[in-house]
Amino acid sequence: MPETAPSGMTPEAVEYRSRGRVLFIGAAAMWAPWLQRNDWPEPLQPAFLLLDDIPVAAAARTMRAAGQTISIQGHLGTYRVRLDDGRDVAAELLGPGEVFDLIVDAGDPPQLAREVAPFGYFAPLNEGRDLADVVAQLPEWVGEFEKRRYFAYRDGLCARRGGGREGCRRCVDACPAEAIALRPTAVEVDPYLCQGCGDCTTVCPTGALSYCWPPPTESLSRWLAALEARPAAPVAIVRARQPAEPGDDWQVFPVHSVAACGPEVWLTLLAAGAAGVWLQRAGLTAPSVAALEAQFGWVTALLRGLGYRRRGIGWLEQLPEDGPAALVSEPVSPAVVESKTDQLHLALARLTDVAPQRLASVPLPSPAPLGAVAVNADRCTLCYACVSVCPTGALQAGGESPRLGFVEAACVQCAQCQSQCPEAAITLEPCWLTDAGQRRRLRWLQEDEVLLCLDCGKPFGSRRLVEQVAARIATHPLFADPRQRRRLYLCEDCRIRDLAHD
Template sequence: MNIRFDEGQGSDPLQDQRDALARAAALDAAQALSDPEVLDSVSYRSQGNTLVAGFAADALPLADRLAQALPVTVLLLDGDVANVTRAYPVHTARAIALTGWLGAFEARWQASGQDAQEARFDLVLDLCPARLLASHQRPHGYFAPGASDTGRNAAVADMLEMVGEFEKPKYFAYKERLCAHSRNTRSGCNACIDICSAKAIQGAGEKIQVNPYLCAGCGACTTVCPSGALGYAYPPATHTGRRLKAALRAYLDAGGSDPVILFHDTGDGAALALQAQDAPQAIPGRVIPLPLYHTASTGIDVWLAALAYGARGITVLMTGTEAPQYAQALGQQMTIAQTVLAGLGYAGPHFQLLRASSPEELVVALRHAPRGQVPQQTATFNLAQDKRNTLDYALDHLHRHAPGQPQHVALPAGAPFGFVAIDKDKCSLCMACVGACPAGALQDGQGLPQLRFIEKNCVQCSLCVTTCPEHALALEPRMSFADTRNQAVVLNETRPFHCIRCDKPFGTLQMIENMLSRLSGHAAFADNLDRIRMCGDCRVVDMLQDQQEAKVTQLRRT
């Protein structure tokens, strides 16, 4: 948690009252916007076919209740099923494997001394000591309530209602051409795979594959995706931007000061924020709570845009129910964003990753909500659906009005922005890195022996580094504000090498020198090194003109 105490903060009760009134205007403005339309959805179909797994004492009573309305199968981890008399199938299972989602679960089990069995189910009630599905985010239709009677009763009640057809938004959009996962068997970015708490994302060759049935819509994958290949489709970033912009404009127009955006989820976070507003020592009036479907769904692009709109700080509330990797990812994003702002000369801090489980904790922490320095002039741009475009708008505004005007700001290792440094003595301009770059940051010379680089496009995926056969490249994380960041600059160039027979350019001087060094001992070239100095066409002609190599032997019948 980033906490800074400002002397006098909250010491002006009249201003806090004005801020509270301005906050009410901000919330009204945000709520006045209609919900976005669902453009694409995912459908489930359940006939209620239910699997109950666990020890007999736990599983059978609940199975009896479910069996009054649903078809049930029970897998027992203990006991002799010969002594169990039920109207539904009961099996002994020493090992159980489970995959799937609502309407499409596949279970495989084996009892001692028996062949493996398998079956499909629509719903699963997991009462095993160790959950059958270990993912933090559980798929729809899968219930693992633990030992609590309250939780088990609630699970049974929910399962009885899960028969029929169901629909949810398709939360993500995927642009394969931007994906930096892999190239030519080289591994690049795995950020989305590593952070997904639903285990919905996996590698599929050079791309990734997202299972829309498992996706829970947390948006964490879109937050950590460096290239924008994964985008948050519902609710879209443009809708979040409109709410953010409307709330801050209304707050400032109503006379509020030093606004802080409190992002929280629509579940536990929303309940906690509401309780804190009604507490005796309520949260400061300058704190504007804005709900998100999930707090992991926004990152550096939205946060910096909020500061450009006039927010003095961003607080993200986590209640402890989130996957642990989410907090780590958001913390890393905040470190990058704060480093950029500090490099521009803005006094901070501007960000607060807040963990609270009670209204009292939340109130105390928000008294120290960030009050960082931001531009006096608020921005007018709108958030784009493409995160990199939004980031460009926000950075341009923040840099234009910054106390400092640096050309570059160094970033922590692993940041998805930066430069590619090159060792010109090693580089042969083979262009292998150009073929590996998924973002178009590295480009050839359009017919000239040049390697060019557009820094704005670079996502620091390292595919160019791992592909380079000469080990001539290295990543340099930084944020560039130079005029050339959107332009193709020459990283390396050399004179073209011309064929010694026809004078046609076909390579670079250094490439030919490297080939001469490496192939001088090869049988095909040992006595004909000049062939390496020839283009492909002339090399073939030279080989055919050599009578020793092209000699035809007559065959005679014996």
């Protein structure tokens, strides 16, 4: 449960208040012995929502929901429960404006099918727990509690900043607590539902979501200092409450959340001389395991593409049998920086510099946050929709010239440009360009002739764009007059004057 609140709240915490109003959900036969109970411990206030119409004697407040869909929203201290016929369960059982503090859901399956349930929601059958044990522990969930705010969110870095509806949603898909909601130009994280698993921070390509307990820079600096004394030792990252017991040749770094330690951390440790970075899988949810294994995939492909034959990253439970040896021959600790993307690039630059093999580019599988975009020259009209939604400035307009520029070092493969291109002209190419100068260089993906206004001669746009628009409207009745079609080839000022003349 959340920690008991101290006398002073901090901005890094959120507070819960529970008065003991409990809703029990399930079949009448399952709750029959409890329905007649009249000696509930203070301060519990029980109410029952029965999922069938089987008659049963009840001393407690009871409501039927046979055949109804049940909607549950909220968290410890604020649960709102509604039926699909519009009835508010708390209003009917407790009174207008009331809510439930706790829910014990004995439905099979439970109403909330989440890998990580909100605080105060219990599904004994799903959790394999004894019903009586859960009920006996309910008084411990009455009072005032606080929980750390595990994450920090900077919307200026978010890959949804451009307003894309089908672009980056990696944090939403990864969250096992369903604490993250999509918004048109950002995401919204409910700090009351978040329980600090850290999946969102690992899959976030830009670092818009970061873990802040403790801050990643603090942990990584401490780990690099410990590694300097034993650079050839493997590293185990384990849960603080479930410590592993590797041998004396190991560096063991306990953390609150294994899933919050992502590729920028693993690769920094490898560049600093670690013989491997191994994560403890025990205790992780299925979504956390899937999110981390997706990251393992592209990191492993990158290391192999650079010629590293030793397996550098994986689960602690699947260790290779060969003895410890540093992955790199010349370990150097990269600087520790605030930016997740910069930290990743610093580590990769070092691993590339001392790599056994140096390809011009290493192809990577998705969801690697590194790579290029390819533009179909026959489709692209230089409308710059991609530029307007790119959250990192990887795609840039050409200023006075109609052309599209790209800086690979800034691209995080968020797919905003691909999803928002009206001509379907963009595809993603996950890869690692090994030449640092080439990564940082602005290169032009598409260029076109500047169109000059027919009246004043001022340059005002791309010839390709205007001619494609002209071709599309050629048979439209509103543009049957040649003079109307001619206006497409005028700058904005001349077009207004020509309309005024009519």
